[in-house]
Amino acid sequence: MDQQAAREGSGGGPGGTDWLATWQLRAAFAARLSTMYGREVPAYATLVDVAREVNEDVLRERGADAERLGAIGRVTAERHGAIRVGTPAELAQVGRVFGALGMRPVGFYDLREAAASAVPVVSTAFRPVDGVELARNPFRVFTSLLTPADPRFFDAGLRARLERFLGERELFPAELLALADRAETEQGLPGGAAERFLQLAVGAFKLSAEPVDRAWYETLERVSAVAADIGGVRSTHINHLTPRVLDIDALYRRMTDRGVRMIDAIQGPPKWEGPDVLLRQTSFRALDEPRALRQPDGSVVRGALRVRFGEVEARGIALSRRGRALYDALLARLDAEGAAGAHAGAAPTRADRARALWSGHFPRTEHALAEHGLAHFTYHVVADRPRDGCTPPADLPGLLRAGWVRADPIVYEDFLPRSAAGIFQSNLDGSGTRKDGEEGAAYDSDWLSGAVGRDVLDPFALYEGQQERSLGRVAEELGIGRVEVPSSV
Numbered sequence: 001m002d003q004q005a006a007r008e009g010s011g012g013g014p015g016g017t018d019w020l021a022t023w024q025l026r027a028a029f030a031a032r033l034s035t036m037y038g039r040e041v042p043a044y045a046t047l048v049d050v051a052r053e054v055n056e057d058v059l060r061e062r063g064a065d066a067e068r069l070g071a072i073g074r075v076t077a078e079r080h081g082a083i084r085v086g087t088p089a090e091l092a093q094v095g096r097v098f099g100a101l102g103m104r105p106v107g108f109y110d111l112r113e114a115a116a117s118a119v120p121v122v123s124t125a126f127r128p129v130d131g132v133e134l135a136r137n138p139f140r141v142f143t144s145l146l147t148p149a150d151p152r153f154f155d156a157g158l159r160a161r162l163e164r165f166l167g168e169r170e171l172f173p174a175e176l177l178a179l180a181d182r183a184e185t186e187q188g189l190p191g192g193a194a195e196r197f198l199q200l201a202v203g204a205f206k207l208s209a210e211p212v213d214r215a216w217y218e219t220l221e222r223v224s225a226v227a228a229d230i231g232g233v234r235s236t237h238i239n240h241l242t243p244r245v246l247d248i249d250a251l252y253r254r255m256t257d258r259g260v261r262m263i264d265a266i267q268g269p270p271k272w273e274g275p276d277v278l279l280r281q282t283s284f285r286a287l288d289e290p291r292a293l294r295q296p297d298g299s300v301v302r303g304a305l306r307v308r309f310g311e312v313e314a315r316g317i318a319l320s321r322r323g324r325a326l327y328d329a330l331l332a333r334l335d336a337e338g339a340a341g342a343h344a345g346a347a348p349t350r351a352d353r354a355r356a357l358w359s360g361h362f363p364r365t366e367h368a369l370a371e372h373g374l375a376h377f378t379y380h381v382v383a384d385r386p387r388d389g390c391t392p393p394a395d396l397p398g399l400l401r402a403g404w405v406r407a408d409p410i411v412y413e414d415f416l417p418r419s420a421a422g423i424f425q426s427n428l429d430g431s432g433t434r435k436d437g438e439e440g441a442a443y444d445s446d447w448l449s450g451a452v453g454r455d456v457l458d459p460f461a462l463y464e465g466q467q468e469r470s471l472g473r474v475a476e477e478l479g480i481g482r483v484e485v486p487s488s489v
């Protein structure tokens with residue numbers, strides 16, 4: 001088939017042999033991005049190798065139990081990426097490109113508040129939302145949007161310059177956006193068009209060789225390194241790509257043994273004897289990357305910028321709103337104790353204190369998490385439980401205790417603002433400036449929905465929906481009207 005015919009799609013339609021369905025496009029995009037990033041940032045390739053080794057070891061040691069939070073095939077292929085854009089119009093285009101891959105915006109993260117230093121962005125994550133799609137390929141991209149309207153970071157003059165600069169650049173070629181729209185409408189693309197779409201989409205996130213205007217970059221860098229990374233250049237790039245690992249503490253040790261200097265902590269819940277919940281992440285700084293810099297006199301010199309890094313994560317069970325409130329409260333206590341301890345020069349590390357706090361206040365078993373409505377599970381009738389003439393109870397704790405139903409954990413598919421801010425910060429050189437006396441510009445989930453032109457979905461509602469659907473099936477199979485669940489809000 002010639003190129004033109006392929007592009008027109010005459011070689012296939014849905015069900016045709018060279019047709020790529022949405023999830024296949026997503027898997028192919030994630031794989032190609034990974035190949036490109038491995039070439040651009042060699043330390044990433046080391047990280048992927050070590051992650052694979054750790055996962056194999058955990059599988060050998062723990063057997064089937066290691067796959068409780070995801071089959072090894074999914075976990076090994078699993079990645080999240082991060083990108084940063086400058087304007088609502090650019091974000092809406094990102095929404096179209098990821099829409100073609102079956103990824104929807106989920107969650108609103110305000111990193112301006114979560115970070116101690118200057119991180120002038122609000123963010124969402126594009127990801128698949130349906131269980132089947134997640135199992136096929138769970139690729140997600142943490143996507144941050146610069147906030148030039150926030151006077152704590154940008155004065156009126158700089159804001160105007162920044163918005164003019166951003167308004168003049170083009171991140172995504174028209175051909176890419178047209179193919180993206182077609183892929184979203186048709187839920188896939190025929191071979192030739194798919195190939196072209198993937199090339200253009202991956203290319204849009206490649207680090208550009210175009211010279212960076214040094215004076216402009218440095219002007220923004222004085223405000224925030226993140227602002228410079230986003231608004232100091234005429235393109236965007238994939239900022240990091242994160243593999244998933246089954247034992248993040250083991251990975252941290254192995255990377256350190258290989259001489260890679262990791263940031264000093266693993267972000268998120270502590271390592272402890274209870275169930276893994278939410279998300280634990282850690283990272284290392286990428287090395288300087290050579291970039292062409294345009295000097296004020298117009299000459300171009302070779303310089304280096306250090307903006308990208310390596311990150312790895314371990315995922316646990318999705319907490320309910322109540323479970324999350326408990327997590328946030330424990331984190332706040334840890335901070336408060338830390339501030340007090342700093343004065344007293346107390347000896348235990350933050351990780352030790354976190355472990356102690358969790359042991360005292362967080363349920364130690366999945367069962368207890370389920371019974372108290374603190375985490376989300378899908379529930380399934382235990383097929384071979386003898387009925388013995390009994391009628392099953394109608395409440396979830398009763399059903400669990402008497403062995404009528406079994407709870408399978410729902411994996412946390414999202415991010416944590418505190419951890420994200422920590423990851424941003426620990427990989428920046430300067431802390432920049434934030435004028436805390438000024439009133440910050442207001443951004444929220446509705447505002448972000450308007451910017452992206454798509455509904456930013458509530459992650460808790462997605463987990464609740466998945467759990468409720470499973471309970472509906474349980475009620476039907478057991479012939480009880482409705483399963484009463486402990487409140488999770």
Ligand code: OOG
Nearest residue numbers: 082142239415419420423
């Ligand atoms: C995003 C940082 C947040 C995560 O995993 O929490 C993130 C960025 O650096 O652009 O990726």
Ligand code: NI
Nearest residue numbers: 082142242311
């Ligand atoms: Ni990340």
